[in-house]
Amino acid sequence: MAFARDQWYVAAYDSEVGRDLLARTVLGEPLVLYRTGAGEAVALADRCVHRRYPLSESRLDGDTIVCGYHGFTYDPTGACVFVPGQQRIPRTARVASYPVVEQDSFVWVWIGDRDRADPAAIPRAPWLADPRYAVVRDMAPLNARYELLVDNLMDLSHETYLHGGYIGTPEVASTPITTEVDEERGIVYVSRHMDDAECPPFYARSTGIQGRITRWQDIEYHPPCLYLLHSRIAPRGVLPPAEGADSEAFHAEIVYAITPSTAHTTYNFWAVARDFAIDDESVGEYLYNSNRTVVTQDVTALDILERVIAAEPADRQELSINIDTGGLAARRLLARMVGSGTVGVPR
C-alpha cells in the first residue's frame, strides 16, 4: 500500500477549525490546524523544528503558535518569529505550511508539492453549503486502512447484510449495477436503479412514503477523497419528468470524504444532505442517528477486517464478482494516482 500524494484531502469540517489548535494526521503527515484572528484557516506541520514537540500541544498567541516546550514561535506561514535565549532566529527555523482551501463546508489541504496545488481541481459537494438542503454530518475515525472504506462504499450490496433494518433491503443486493469510468477526469460511476423496492426505515420515516418505491443509487467517486451518492427516492413508478424539476421525488445527497490518516487509520467524514423536510428538526435528528448507526456498523466491520488483513500475507486471495466492478475500478484509479504523484510510504 502507498498513499497518493499531490492531491487534495479533507482534513476537517470548517466548524472544527477555530481558535483552538486541532491536530490531524493526513497521509502520515502530522498537521496542526487553526484559524487566524481574521478567520483564515491555517495548516502547519505539527512538529517544532527545535526538538520535534507537537505544536498542537501548545497555544496560540494572536495568530502565532508558541511551542509548549521551549517557546519557539511560528507565524501562519510557518516562519519562526521567536526563539528563547537569543535575538537571532536561525534562517532555517520554519515549519512547513500546507495549502488550504475551504469549500462546501470542508477544509481541504494539499499533501505534496505546493507548486502543483490547484484549488480548481478540488471536487465539489455543493449541497453541503446550499440553503435549499438540510445537512446532518459527523466524522468517524477508523482503525482501518482507507482502501477498506473505499471498497465498502463502492459496493452498496453490503447494505442488505450489514445495514438491514436501516438502509438495506433485499433489492440492493439483488439488483445489478452499471459501472462507468471516466478515465480522463478520473471518476468512477456506479448506478443501481431499483424500480420496485421495499422502502427501508431510513427513507420511510424521513419522507413519509408508504408502500414500495423507486430507489436510485448513483455513485460518483472522485479519488482519492470525495465520494458522492445521489440517492433518489420516489413512490413506485414515479420517474423524473422529461423537463423541469423532479419534484415528486425525494433526494438525498450522501457525501463521504475519505482521508487516509496513517497506514492503518482513516478519517471518515460523512454527511447527508436532503431536499425534503428541511425545516423539520425531528427528521434531521432521525437521519443523523440512523446514519451514525450505519456508519458505526461499517466502522466496526472494517476495524475487524483491518485486523484480519494485517495478520495475513499481502498477497492474500480475494474473489471478486460483478458487484465489485466499481470497487476494482476505484482501486485501479488509486493505484494510478500513487504511481503518478510523489509516492508516499505510509508509516
Next chain:
Amino acid sequence: MAFARDQWYVAAYDSEVGRDLLARTVLGEPLVLYRTGAGEAVALADRCVHRRYPLSESRLDGDTIVCGYHGFTYDPTGACVFVPGQQRIPRTARVASYPVVEQDSFVWVWIGDRDRADPAAIPRAPWLADPRYAVVRDMAPLNARYELLVDNLMDLSHETYLHGGYIGTPEVASTPITTEVDEERGIVYVSRHMDDAECPPFYARSTGIQGRITRWQDIEYHPPCLYLLHSRIAPRGVLPPAEGADSEAFHAEIVYAITPSTAHTTYNFWAVARDFAIDDESVGEYLYNSNRTVVTQDVTALDILERVIAAEPADRQELSINIDTGGLAARRLLARMVGSGTVGVPR
C-alpha cells in the same frame, strides 16, 4: 518455534458448539464452528472468500452461514451456494472445511492434509464421558506459547511452590520421578509415587481422608494435544490389590487438552473426573473452584514467563535437571512431529 500440523487438536468442548457461531483459532488457522440442525458439528475456515470477512461475525440460515458483510452463503461442506447480484456462483467460491470428530466430550479438528486424518489416531480420555465419573471442567486461555504449558504440566514439582495450599505439598518436589518414552506410539510417561505424603486440601476436603496418604501421580502425555494425569489417593500404606478393583483408593483423572492458538496464545482445556462422591455437588463445586484457582496460578505464571521469553534471544540459556526429564522428552517428541508433518509457520 513451529507447530505440528497433520494432527488432531481439541477446538472446543462439545457443549460449546451449537447454533451460535463460535470462533476459534487453532495453529494460527481461524475456524468457525457450529452445529447443523441435525446436530452435526462443523468447522470451516473463518474467512469469506470474497473480502476475507470473518464468517464468525455472521449468522446461520438453517445449515448455511450467511456472510455478514455481503451475503456470500456457505453450506456445511464449505461450498458457496449464494452470491449477491448474480446467479452464477464462481467455481472457486469455497472455504476450507476441517475434519471434525466428537469424542470424550471434546470436539477434535484435524489441522493439515485432510487425506491423512485418521479418527482412530485420536487419543482417548474416556472418563470425561463415563457415568461412573463426575466431571468438572473449563477452558482457560493463555497469553503464552503452548510449549510453556507442556513444560508446566510435565514437571509437577512446581505444585509445591506455585500451588502450595491447594495441591502442592513438600513431597511432590522432593520425590524423584521415573520417566519412560514409548517412541513408537509417541507417548511420554512420568510417574511420581509418594508413599507417605501430606494430604493437600484439594484431596483432603474432597475425599474426607484424614492423616497422611499414599499419593500417586502417573502422567501420560500424548503429544501434541492430550495430557492425562492419573491421580491415585489412598490412606498411607494402602496399595492396589493384586486382583480386583482398587476400591479403597480415590481416583481423579485429570485431563488437559493443550491447543496452540497462535504463536503466543494457547487454549488450556482442563477437566477433573473423579470416581468418588460423584453425586455430591458440593464436592464438585469445591474441586471446580480449587482447580480453577490452580489453573489461574499457572496462567498467571506462564503469561509472565511468555513476556520474559518473548523479550529474550531465542538461544537463551536454561538449566535442566532431573525433574525436567519428562518435559525434555515431550519437547523432543514435539520437535519430531513438527519435522515429520507439514511444517507450519506460526503467525
Next chain:
Amino acid sequence: MAFARDQWYVAAYDSEVGRDLLARTVLGEPLVLYRTGAGEAVALADRCVHRRYPLSESRLDGDTIVCGYHGFTYDPTGACVFVPGQQRIPRTARVASYPVVEQDSFVWVWIGDRDRADPAAIPRAPWLADPRYAVVRDMAPLNARYELLVDNLMDLSHETYLHGGYIGTPEVASTPITTEVDEERGIVYVSRHMDDAECPPFYARSTGIQGRITRWQDIEYHPPCLYLLHSRIAPRGVLPPAEGADSEAFHAEIVYAITPSTAHTTYNFWAVARDFAIDDESVGEYLYNSNRTVVTQDVTALDILERVIAAEPADRQELSINIDTGGLAARRLLARMVGSGTVGVPR
C-alpha cells in the same frame, strides 16, 4: 541509541529496598533487589537459571530467594543452594549478582564488568543525607528514552513554557546561559544567573520572599546518571559574601538520578533538598506537591515526544540554538561513554 555500560546507576532509593522483593530493570537488565536480615542490600539477576522465571515473583526465605515456580533457591551471592528432586546442585546454577553501593540515600548498582566497578567513582549528592537539609523526593517512571530527560534537564528554558505558574518565569527563557565541560572528569556545567527576576510561586511560598529576586541556577551533570541543580534564591541584589556563609540566601539542591530502564523507558528519581524551613512540614508538603506537578508536566511532555520520535526516522532533523549548548555537550559525553565501555544494545 545504545546504553553506557560499565557505569554506576541508581536502581532505587534506600528505603525502597527491604525484605520484600523489588524488581527493577536497568539498561535492559532485569534485577531483583532486597535486603538481607543483616541489612545489606543485594541485587541479583531477576531470572531463575532453570526456566527463566522472574525471581522477583518469588519470596525470601531468610537471606535466600526461593523461586516461585520450582523452588530453585539462591543465596545473596547468586549461588544456587537448593534444587527440587535431587541432592546434587549443578555447578553452573548461579545467577549474576551486581555490585551495590548505598550512598546519599540512593542504591547504586554497577552495570557492566564487575572488575571495573570502583565505588569511589560514584558522584555525590550529600544534601540528601545531611541533617542540615530537609528533603522531599519521589520517583516518576517515564515511557520515554532517557536522552529526552537529559535534554529536558540540561535546558531549563523550558521552565518558562512548560512549568509557568510553578517554577517558570520569563527570565529563565530570556537569560543567556554559560556552559562549561570538564572533559577529564566528564562533567557538564550550565549556569544561568538572573539578577533581577520575578519570584515563581515555588520559591515565593516556600521562602517567604516578597518582591523580585536574584535567582541562580547552576547545573552539574555527571553522566550518565546524576544531575544536580544548585538553586540559589535571594532578595534582588543580595550576592554571596566574599567570605563566610551565604546566610541571606535560600538554597535548594535539586537532584535527579536518570536511569535508563529499557530503550524506551526511564526511571526518574527526583529530590529537592532545602536549607530553609527545614522543620516546617507545610513547606515540605508544598514543595513536594509542586515539584511532583512539575515532574508530571515533564513526564507528560516527554512521553508525547517519545511517541513522536519513535515514529520518525532515526536521522530526523532537529535545530539547536544557544540554549542547547549544555544538552549537546551532555549528548557528546554520553556518546563517548557508550563508545568506551562495553556497548549495550537496548532491548
